[in-house]
Amino acid sequence: EAGVVQSPRYKIIEKKQPVAFWCNPISGHNTLYWYLQNLGQGPELLIRYENEEAVDDSQLPKDRFSAERLKGVDSTLKIQPAELGDSAVYLCASSPGTGDGEQYFGPGTRLTVT
Amino acid sequence: QKEVEQNSGPLSVPEGAIASLNCTYSDRGSQSFFWYRQYSGKSPELIMFIYSNGDKEDGRFTAQLNKASQYVSLLIRDSQPSDSATYLCAVRGRRGSTLGRLYFGRGTQLTVWP
Numbered sequence: 001e002a003g004v005v006q007s008p009r010y011k012i013i014e015k016k017q018p019v020a021f022w023c024n025p026i027s028g029h030n031t032l033y034w035y036l037q038n039l040g041q042g043p044e045l046l047i048r049y050e051n052e053e054a055v056d057d058s059q060l061p062k063d064r065f066s067a068e069r070l071k072g073v074d075s076t077l078k079i080q081p082a083e084l085g086d087s088a089v090y091l092c093a094s095s096p097g098t099g100d101g102e103q104y105f106g107p108g109t110r111l112t113v114t
Numbered sequence: 115q116k117e118v119e120q121n122s123g124p125l126s127v128p129e130g131a132i133a134s135l136n137c138t139y140s141d142r143g144s145q146s147f148f149w150y151r152q153y154s155g156k157s158p159e160l161i162m163f164i165y166s167n168g169d170k171e172d173g174r175f176t177a178q179l180n181k182a183s184q185y186v187s188l189l190i191r192d193s194q195p196s197d198s199a200t201y202l203c204a205v206r207g208r209r210g211s212t213l214g215r216l217y218f219g220r221g222t223q224l225t226v227w228p
Contacts, residue, residue, distance in 0.1 A: 031214060033215075040220065041220055042118075042204070042218025042220055043218050045216065048215060098214070099214020100146075102160055103160070104160060105150075
């Protein structure tokens with residue numbers, strides 16, 4: 001069974017530029033998560049989707065971050081404009097059920113903002 | 115007060131020894147607990163989960179949960195150099211929209227020397 005797929009794996013952009021990350025969850029997993037991980041820290045949730053619905057987005061900085069999960073499968077996370085402090089690893093995870101299953105992470109996208 | 119606390123280490127043990135990793139959490143009503151292993155430059159990998167008080171064993175790994183003391187631990191028996199990684203403790207949220215959100219500790223860095 002294929003795991004969570006993310007792209008790109010690495011991205012370097014200048015500040016104020018836009019950037020987008022893509023995630024394809026494990027087949028059949030209804031719930032999709034975007035986490036942010038800073039160096040030396042544990043991941044922190046940005047947004048959680050159950051199918052197409054964003055059910056927990058309280059930690060998403062909505063002035064510059066947006067996300068979508070059309071058709072309840074793939075998801076895209078966007079930052080516009082990027083700031084230096086956005087440099088981090090962006091992790092996508094998925095789980096079966098409605099948030100009560102075990103979460104499995106993709107390889108992540110390492111973003112560097114210069 | 116952080117939701118999940120871990121000793122960041124580093125913890126260093128010789129090959130063949132037992133490594134003991136500890137975690138405390140603040141929400142007394144928490145029900146679901148997870149241990150992830152993260153190699154340097156990689157994403158978190160789920161290695162254990164535990165929902166009931168007591169011990170849960172899987173190969174060389176044993177998770178221990180004590181809800182009264184709000185304490186969860188991971189024991190690694192017969193430690194191998196390949197176990198050298200950062201171990202992340204996570205607790206699942208249980209209220210409303212935060213159900214499904216994982217709260218992570220900062221992780222404990224483990225080094226197993228030959």
